[in-house]
């Protein structure tokens with residue numbers, strides 16, 4: 069019983085810290101990214117946020133491990149798929165850090181027809197059967213809110229899962245179910261970052 073209490077208390081403290089501190093960004097230099105072979109400049113603010121999972125590589129829970137996954141993805145996307153760069157604009161690790169992919173102003177890959185008008189966020193891991201940890205989901209929401217605050221995403225944006233607009237299982241059944249509930253569940257937890265306390269994630273577009 070006591071152990072349960074301690075675990076729950078620890079979880080609450082962890083989540084509260086995430087809310088007050090804001091997430092840590094890991095720059096391309098920090099994860100030792102190769103330069104893109106070409107950059108497409110994106111018009112911002114964008115009207116869409118597209119959610120992905122990586123499927124492979126699997127989830128990571130430390131900075132060192134997540135950096136390795138970022139490098140693996142960049143290799144795969146640039147060398148095997150011949151894309152200009154890692155496909156996503158951002159990746160969120162199980163360590164609750166935000167890894168910068170193409171960033172806020174470069175056109176992504178992965179979601180044809182939406183690449184040039186969306187911020188593409190992937191949650192590192194295979195979320196077909198398992199839901200990502202709450203702290204990782206909160207970090208995704210914080211990232212979206214930062215994008216709105218900084219003028220890269222419109223306030224009235226539409227949240228889309230990759231499978232909503234493409235022939236794919238991405239972002240996995242479990243994560244897909246989760247993001248259907250974001251307007252109620254995540255907003256209900258008062259996820260916020262300084263200066264934008266009243267903006268909440270929107271229901272996914274159908």
Ligand SMILES: [Zn+2]
Nearest residue numbers: 120121230238
């Ligand atoms: Zn995807």
